[in-house]
Amino acid sequence: xxxxxxxxxxxxxxxxxxxxxxxxxxxxxxxxxxxxxxxxxxxxxxxxxxxxxxxxxxxxxxxxxxxxxxxxxxxxxxxxxxxxxxxxxxxxxxxxxxxxxxxxxxxxxxxxxxxxxxxxxxxxxxxxxxxxxxxxxxxxxxxxxxxxxxxxxxxxxxxxxxxxxxxxxxxxxxxxxxxxxxxxxxxxxxxxxxxxxxxxxxxxxxxxxxxxxxxxxxxxxxxxxxxxxxxxxxxxxxxxxxxxxxxxxxxxxxxxxxxxxxxxxxxxxxxxxxxxxxxxxxxxxxxxxxxxxxxxxxxxxxxxxxxxxxxxxxxxxxxxxxxxxxxxxxxxxxxxxxxxxxxxxxxxxxxxxxxxxxxxxxxxxxxxxxxxxxxxxxxxxxxxxxxxxxxxxxxxxxxxxxxxxxxxxxxxxxx
Numbered sequence: 001x002x003x004x005x006x007x008x009x010x011x012x013x014x015x016x017x018x019x020x021x022x023x024x025x026x027x028x029x030x031x032x033x034x035x036x037x038x039x040x041x042x043x044x045x046x047x048x049x050x051x052x053x054x055x056x057x058x059x060x061x062x063x064x065x066x067x068x069x070x071x072x073x074x075x076x077x078x079x080x081x082x083x084x085x086x087x088x089x090x091x092x093x094x095x096x097x098x099x100x101x102x103x104x105x106x107x108x109x110x111x112x113x114x115x116x117x118x119x120x121x122x123x124x125x126x127x128x129x130x131x132x133x134x135x136x137x138x139x140x141x142x143x144x145x146x147x148x149x150x151x152x153x154x155x156x157x158x159x160x161x162x163x164x165x166x167x168x169x170x171x172x173x174x175x176x177x178x179x180x181x182x183x184x185x186x187x188x189x190x191x192x193x194x195x196x197x198x199x200x201x202x203x204x205x206x207x208x209x210x211x212x213x214x215x216x217x218x219x220x221x222x223x224x225x226x227x228x229x230x231x232x233x234x235x236x237x238x239x240x241x242x243x244x245x246x247x248x249x250x251x252x253x254x255x256x257x258x259x260x261x262x263x264x265x266x267x268x269x270x271x272x273x274x275x276x277x278x279x280x281x282x283x284x285x286x287x288x289x290x291x292x293x294x295x296x297x298x299x300x301x302x303x304x305x306x307x308x309x310x311x312x313x314x315x316x317x318x319x320x321x322x323x324x325x326x327x328x329x330x331x332x333x334x335x336x337x338x339x340x341x342x343x344x345x346x347x348x349x350x351x352x353x354x355x356x357x358x359x360x361x362x363x364x365x366x367x368x369x370x371x372x373x374x375x376x377x378x379x380x381x382x383x384x385x386x387x388x389x390x391x392x393x394x395x396x397x398x399x400x401x402x403x404x405x406x407x408x409x410x411x412x413x414x415x
Contacts, residue, residue, distance in 0.1 A: 035279035041234035046178035059169035064091035075196040100280040157201035182220040205363040229313035311390040351383040
């Protein structure tokens with residue numbers, strides 16, 4: 001009788017009863033997630049946000065295990081052991097393609113972590129060997145689920161939807177790590193609300209208020225944590241560091257760079273083994289190297305990140321063409337290359353999405369509807385966005401008073 005029990009700050013215990021699933025945890029590709037933070041640069045905003053993709057992946061697995069246990073008791077699904085293994089394995093491996101500082105690194109490579117996840121599942125030799133122990137199509141079926149090709153609708157609902165095990169774990173885990181209370185919701189009650197209709201996951205209409213609580217928690221987590229101005233500003237800084245590195249490499253400039261990072265940044269399609277050697281320890285080591293680089297822009301950007309001298313965020317409409325041109329000219333006058341020191345970001349706050357991805361409800365009579373049709377509260381939870389401008393604080397608070405006043409007149413215009 002195999003059993004591995006892991007203590008966890010969110011779920012109390014994470015239980016493995018299948019030695020094959022435990023073997024996936026012990027592959028090098030999965031262990032690498034210990035060295036990648038779940039919330040990227042958010043530790044510069046919330047000092048407790050040091051938890052990892054490894055911890056979250058285990059949590060998503062445990063959430064899936066509890067959901068499946070409930071659905072087996074209530075609906076008799078899944079009936080096949082292979083479907084059970086597919087659901088648990090996809091929860092465990094869904095984030096295995098994340099790179100250091102996650103979405104920021106993706107923007108430089110131009111490759112989404114989902115694509116890396118698919119490649120790692122299909123191509124990484126040790127992980128693939130474990131997956132092939134089930135059968136030679138198991139890995140391809142995992143990727144099909146992640147791509148939502150429709151062959152495993154219930155599992156797809158549970159791993160990727162507005163109400164999935166991924167979100168259910170990371171919201172609770174992120175709220176706990178950052179110390180915020182508005183990210184909490186009743187997980188056990190939410191799991192008990194699940195049922196199955198025509199091989200798709202539905203929520204019992206009697207549990208509508210539990211789902212509302214979950215969606216409001218998600219909204220506040222985005223507003224207060226995921227899109228916190230300081231966090232977005234630190235992400236921007238990492239992006240600009242890597243952008244400068246890429247531009248210097250294209251120009252043929254010589255400077256110190258870890259071989260693993262060089263291999264990934266310079267390859268048209270980076271090999272799997274190179275990508276899997278890349279984690280946040282490599283990137284932070286590189287930042288320390290670049291803090292002493294001969295290139296003054298790279299050195300300044302790296303030191304800013306290491307010493308937490310982040311860009312100042314200003315919430316304002318997007319710059320007009322004339323405003324942007326004037327601000328770039330003044331940035332140059334203060335010795336800041338505008339391509340690396342002045343940038344804007346549109347921060348999108350998710351609401352409740354109906355089209356193609358709503359949350360399905362079922363009442364006692366078996367009538368099916370969308371959550372938005374029965375919840376007045378959720379109908380008001382519409383997606384929104386705001387534009388933020390990021391630039392060095394010296395441009396707004398510097399000693400050159402006439403120039404600073406001119407910059408302020410542009411940046412704060414109309415606010």
